Amino acid sequence: MASIINDRNNTSLSKYGKVTKHSSYGQLIIGYDGCVISANNDLRDMLQSYNKPILGMHFGNAFSCFATKDNTIDCGQNELCQKCKINRLINQGYLNNSTTFRYQYKHQNNYFCKWFDLSVKPIIFKKDKALILTLHDVTKYIIENIKLKNKLEIDLATGALNKFSLMTKVDNLIRLNHEKSFTACMMDFDDFKIINDTYGHLTGDSVLEVFSTISKKHIRRFDFFGRYGGEEFVFVFINLKPSQAVETLRQIYVEFNSYLTKDISKPLTLSCGLSYIEKATSEFKNGTELIGHIDKLLYKAKQTGKNKMVTETDEYYF
Numbered sequence: 573m574a575s576i577i578n579d580r581n582n583t584s585l586s587k588y589g590k591v592t593k594h595s596s597y598g599q600l601i602i603g604y605d606g607c608v609i610s611a612n613n614d615l616r617d618m619l620q621s622y623n624k625p626i627l628g629m630h631f632g633n634a635f636s637c638f639a640t641k642d643n644t645i646d647c648g649q650n651e652l653c654q655k656c657k658i659n660r661l662i663n664q665g666y667l668n669n670s671t672t673f674r675y676q677y678k679h680q681n682n683y684f685c686k687w688f689d690l691s692v693k694p695i696i697f698k699k700d701k702a703l704i705l706t707l708h709d710v711t712k713y714i715i716e717n718i719k720l721k722n723k724l725e726i727d728l729a730t731g732a733l734n735k736f737s738l739m740t741k742v743d744n745l746i747r748l749n750h751e752k753s754f755t756a757c758m759m760d761f762d763d764f765k766i767i768n769d770t771y772g773h774l775t776g777d778s779v780l781e782v783f784s785t786i787s788k789k790h791i792r793r794f795d796f797f798g799r800y801g802g803e804e805f806v807f808v809f810i811n812l813k814p815s816q817a818v819e820t821l822r823q824i825y826v827e828f829n830s831y832l833t834k835d836i837s838k839p840l841t842l843s844c845g846l847s848y849i850e851k852a853t854s855e856f857k858n859g860t861e862l863i864g865h866i867d868k869l870l871y872k873a874k875q876t877g878k879n880k881m882v883t884e885t886d887e888y889y890f
Contacts, residue, residue: 600704618688738800742808758870764802796808
C-alpha cells in the first residue's frame with residue numbers, strides 16, 4: 573500500500589518534481605496534508621512567488637492567498653476557506669476532476685486577482701502517495717468574457733442597463749432576495765417629442781445619454797438603473813424609502829437641468845412613479861408585476877400635472 577508522504581525532501585517525489593519543471597503549465601505536488609512538496613517555475617511565475625521558500629507550507633500560505641491575511645492565519649482556517657475550490661477538490665475527494673476558480677493573493681503590498689483552470693490528480697511514485705495540481709492561467713479569457721457580458725447588459729445609446737438586464741435584476745430582487753427592502757422608481761421625460769422635433773433626434777439621444785451619465789454619478793454602487801424603453805428609465809434604490817430616494821432624484825434633476833439650460837431653451841420636466849417594497853409584506857411575485865405597478869403610478873403623475881413624483885399615498889415635486 574502506498575504511503576502518504578509528509579517528508580518535503582523525499583527523494584522519489586523530488587525526482588517527480590523535476591519532471592514538472594518541463595511542463596507547459598503551472599504544476600505543483602502537495603501531500604495529502606495540503607503542504608507543498610514541489611512547484612515548478614511556471615507556477616511560481618503565475619503567482620509571483622519567485623524566490624519565496626514554499627516547501628512544507630500549505631498552498632494558501634505558500635502563495636500568499638488573501639484569506640491567510642499576511643500568513644497570520646493558516647490556509648484552511650479562515651471561514652472564507654470553506655468556499656475555496658482547491659480545498660474542496662482535495663478534502664472532499666474530487667480527484668481526477670477539474671474546475672475554474674478565482675485566486676486572490678498579495679504581492680509587494682498589492683492585491684491581485686487571477687483565474688485558473690485547475691485539475692487535481694493523485695500520483696503514486698514507488699511507495700509514495702501525493703497529489704499533483706495543474707493550473708492554467710485563463711485570466712485574460714475570463715476578463716474578455718466579463719467585458720463582453722457587460723457590453724451585452726448595457727444600452728449602447730445611454731450607458732444604462734438595457735431592458736433585458738434591468739428586468740433580470742429586478743426580477744431576481746423580487747424572487748431571490750429575502751432581506752433587502754428597496755424603492756423602485758419609473759421615470760419618464762415629459763413631452764420629450766418637443767426636443768426631438770425642435771433640435772433633432774441626435775440632440776434627443778445626447779440628452780438621454782447625459783441624463784444617464786449624471787444618474788450614475790448620484791446613485792450608490794449597490795443601486796442600479798436601466799432604460800426600460802424610449803425615454804423611460806427605472807431606478808432601484810436598495811434600503812431607501814421613497815422620501816430618501818426622492819432626494820437623490822432631485823439631485824439628478826438639478827444637475828441635469830443645469831446642463832439643459834446651456835444648450836436647450838425648451839423646458840424639460842420629469843414625472844415619476846415610486847413604490848417601496850418591503851420583503852416581508854411584498855405582494856409582487858416577479859419583476860413584471862412590480863414594473864406594472866410603478867408604471868401606473870407614473871401614469872398618475874402624468875395625469876395630475878406632470879413634473880412630479882408620485883407614490884401610492886404621497887406626491888413630491890422636483
